[in-house]
Amino acid sequence: MTDQAPDGQYDAWLDAIADGEGHYAECANGHGWLPPRRVCPTCGSRELAEKPLPDAGEVVTHTTITVPTPQFEDDAPYVTAIADFGPVSITGIVRGVDPEAVEIGTMVGIEVGERVTTGDRLVVFSPR
């Protein structure tokens, strides 16, 4: 695991997901973003509220990566996907299913796992 200071609200966000209390930042006009954010890039609103992340997201695109960065050497091949959780979309690694079985439209839950190569924490999607 990398020995460095935590990345503020990002690590706090992972902690929250691990506790089953995942959240996102929503502006006054309903635009959703991942923390940290001080302003909504879409409308400029600075009224950002913490909202609970929906239980499940839908895979909108995915890829099986066979040529990884060194930090994922022992993880490959693995599936990286973008899942739509309503007001926000999130990038994560899909586990618990054959890579061939991941499809656009697959429903996934979100949790925190560990990178095989380095032990660092990462966002993991599991089919629901």
Place this chain on the structure above:
Amino acid sequence: MSDPRVAGAGVTKFGKHPERTGRDLFAEAGLEALDDSGVDPDDVDSLYYGNFMGELAEHQGHQGPLMAEAIGLDAPATRFEAACASAGAAVRGAVQALRNGEADVIVVGGAERMTNIGTAAATDALAIAADDLYEVRAGMTFPGAYALMARSYFDQYGGSHEDLAHIAVKNHEHALVNDHAQIQKEITVEDALEAPTIASPLGLYDSCPITDGAAAAVLTSESYAEAHDLDAPIAVTGTGQGGDNLALHDRPHLAQTPAADKAAAEAYADAGVGADDVDVAEVHDCFTIAEVLAIESLGLYERGEGIAAATNGETDRHGEMPVNLSGGLKAKGHPVGATGVAQLATITWLLDGSHPRADAVTDGTVGVAHNAGGTVASTTVHVLEVAE
């Protein structure tokens, strides 16, 4: 407003030069550009220089003054960083400074040294053009990001890996006569489809190689070119730049590149031309799908129709709308920080008739260069025209 002229250009052979330093690569391209321009180096007002991964690949920051020194300039020098669009951003900065009268002569260029660190470290270095917290830590690689866009494109508009293979075949064929190109080897659709997968659905032949190289050009004001009787018939008549959310997952469309739409619209309006006027394009095909997204953003094709352009033979050197006659990033190679200026050089040479593929655009007068950074969170588009 007067339009800056391209007075000279120089490009190294793109390829694997692991033992050559960035400063040596840039010196070759920069001196060639200066010699070609006929401009007295003492007249150069500034160097605008593109580079992306110098800290990681060479442990070298602050490359601007280093590169000015390497080509014998006593002039202020600034590095531009916009991932793979670094050199395009440098060109844009130079065009703006020449137009507003701040300068009469600017050397624009870029260099990247990549193969010395090996594939894994280069993959890592390229990945940091994405959002480190939310994308890189979820295993995203540069090919992986384009794979996510490719799958989304197929889902939204149709098309297949075989269509992408036709783009690779075309660009390899174009590069056969380009001695600057890294890969001068013909391939077949079958070769491309059977190549190892890097990030599904993209395989080895959907991806540009890892490349060392440099490119430079001497841009001057119109008045300087006239006063010094320079042989500089090609003008940069339009410049545009667009931006987008850094992370793919924050964008409303995964199969469109709005940053390039904005850059193209701005550049066309600036030049007073439309997509219909374009005779030839060099676009940022770091992956085959990227060429599709680019030609749609440039308005050369409707959404969903760019995918079949190569399959239908429309974008090859015999087609109506030749794209990437240099071989593109796919076959010419992609030394990241040099790419935007190499595109500018290519369009200049295609329009002035000195490029080995210029016969594909014999009567061409308008060319565009599209240079994209990361997953197209930065894009520059430049319009070049025959002025004389």
